[in-house]
Amino acid sequence: MNLPDAERLCEQLVGELRPRIGPKSAMVGLYTGGAWLAERLHQMLGMKSPLGLMDIAFYRDDYAARGLKHDPKRTKIPFDVNGCELLLVDDVLYSGRTVRAAMNELFDYGRPASISLVVLADRGGRQLPICAQHVGARVEVPDGMRLTLKRGDNGRLALALESERAT
């Protein structure tokens, strides 16, 4: 099936976000796809405050069932979260659990003035009352498939469909 062009969606999101960037704005991207997307958006928007990157491994709600997954990355928030207007960036919005975990983790760093969710693709299927303020595109994903963001060697971003079973 035809997936939208991730690069074009980036430009579209940048267009939407540029008017809202202010002195209190900051951005945090979620590993791994959200981090790539955030790096691109952060650079294209020319944001002054440094980019934060977050791994939600320690805040997931499925630890009891699945344990700690391998290779957690180190969360780095190189700015003061208190009073920020935070843009939380992820590649694909699905059940909403990742965003819930990310918000819990962010609040352990401080109290932001606001959090807005920016996603490249929304595939529906929410299990929690979470929604994104800025969405690149809505994408229908067939059963048993997973929507992911890939980054090529040249840095080019692309959406892809994979079988659920692939880890």
Place this chain on the structure above:
Amino acid sequence: MQRNPQLNEKGELQHLLSTEGLPRDILLQILDTAESFAGVTEREVKKVPLLRGKSVFNLFFEPSTRTRTTFEIAAKRLSADVINLNITVSSATKGESLLDTVANLSAMHADIFIVRHESSGAPFLIARHVKPHEHVINAGDGRHAHPTQGLLDLFTIRHYKKDFSRLTVAIVGDILHSRVARSLIHGLTTLGAPEVRVIGPQTLLPAGVEALGVRVFHDMREGLADCDVVVMLRLQNERMRGALLPSAQEYFKHYGLTADKLALAKRDAIVMHPGPMNRGVEIDSTVADGPHSVILPQVTFGIAVRMAVMSIVAGN
């Protein structure tokens, strides 16, 4: 009892009993996870909710404030509940057996037992008898193993030296009685350190120690030549009473780390010590407090490493 008792049937880490026999990929997983925990202490809320609602029982049959405290801090940073038991004063003196003590605590719904015991192998005995959802972490058993110390030493070395495959590491002192030395040696050989040296008098080196994969030196100057890492072990007073050494002064003369001996190692060599230090016995104050010493960072890394171990086992 043929399968490595630390791993479950899926090959995942169920207990941490020893660095010996710990598969390389699990060892690296622990170090990498510790890396990601290292930032937690720098935030406002120094906790993550991973072990919320879980109970960690500190079962210390041998007294220790430092190790127990770091485990307690690590557990609390994971939001676990911590209960401390100093068995030296309670049930053991009333004659309750080790396994009965554990069974009683198990009935109080423990999730993780952190065990320190004077008898080598005690955590293995406990691990054979706990319930499937319970996990045992060895905080030191006799002279056999102190795996979290070994892991934090490896973490420290990796932090400063990055690549194990080119390192010369020297461990100096009472290897015979040291669980710290054994755990570090196993970890270094698993991670491919090409040269691990042990330095000490014959009385303090165990039989067949070369079989662990180390080179033996009795002359400290020879042993320190071109080392990247120098690990000093603590010398306990009992050693003088057991006819193993004549005096602390004589020990310091031959095996104490002074600035001039350290100068024989590489210029960027790091100096480590598991603590607590006996200044003037195994290490000179100028070295302990000097630019090569990473003894204090070891302590900080110890918390992250213990957080990593607990979160990995508790999730399996």
Place this chain on the structure above:
Amino acid sequence: MRLHIKNARVVDPASGRDGSGDVFAVDGKISPEGGKADRVIDAKGLVVAPGLIDLSARLREPGHEYKATLESEMDAAVAGGVTSLACPPDTDPPLDEPGLVDMLRRRAKALSRARVYPIGALTVKLAGESLTEMGQLSDAGCIAFSQANAPLADTQVLWRALQYAATFGYPVWLRAEDAGLAKGGVAHDGEIATRLGLPGIPPFAETIALATILELVRATRARVHICRLSTAGAVELMRRAKEERLPVTCDVAVHHAHLCELDLGYFDPHCRLEPPLRSQRDRDALARALADGVVDCLCSDHTPVDEDGKHLPFAQAEPGATGLELLLPLTLKWGRGQKLSLAATLARITSEPARVLGIASGRLAAGAPADLVIFDPDAPFTVAAAKLRSQGKNTPFLGYELAGRVRCTIVDGKVVYES
């Protein structure tokens, strides 16, 4: 009572006989020919041999009845084909008083199972200080004197004890272990003990003590039996002692002919033994020395320990393994490994221990006591705690597949066990 065993493969290590035939017993003695028998046993496909003689089996009475009782252990003995056993003096109280020895012998006799030969304490309370009344203990039935596993650190006391025993011709049984060098040790001082962080007993703890004992034998001409050799070095000392024709004999516990320090695994308390399991080299030297006769006998060193005694960290666990019921299959396994004939294999647990004890059993000659074992040398079984009759289930061989099952045990011409 007349007993006739027919169709058997008759093996008599003392004479070297190994062939098909019959064995007759009349009034408790082996008889050259039969006549009408009260009981006929068809031993087709089975071996008939002298009943096993075990030089060391702890019956745990008096004093350790919570570990085992005379009844259970005597049941275990005959189930294992053992018709005579010597028990060490480390009971509680130790066998240093004639009254205790007398009581033990009576109790054993009343059970009508295996013959029990008590070994008396060499020193009072086994404390290594003053001599026991060896004369009185001998009258009460002690066939030798020993310190069991208790140390005798004062060489002067050892010398005097040997002189005294030699005066009256009493044999002295000793474990060769230097108390100072062995102090605190629980495993063989080598690579495994280093890995496991266990205090070690160096091999020269045995050779130094053995050299001392052999010097004292030269000086006193005491008859000494060295118990439970564990090192290759001790084997060489014994070889030279025998070439010199010193009045010495020795045994090895059957565990040490099979296991070594590697079997400790992850601190298996069933491998906590005295002496410790040593290196592969030592084990192989012991196995070979048994084959070429430098070591005279194998024994079980049967030591029942209750579960609580073993469910402890290795160094704190009680040493010892149960073994009366495994002596036969483990000896057969050793013999196969050394490519020995069945007669040569069985000699180590029949005619040779009989020679050390100085008793008439252990051979199938006319007039010898009718102590016999009928067994299937090839019948396989798996060692399981539930199947052991001994109260001690503590054996490092749990789960092992062995061959050799006792079908019938006869003591004094009477059947005392059959499966």
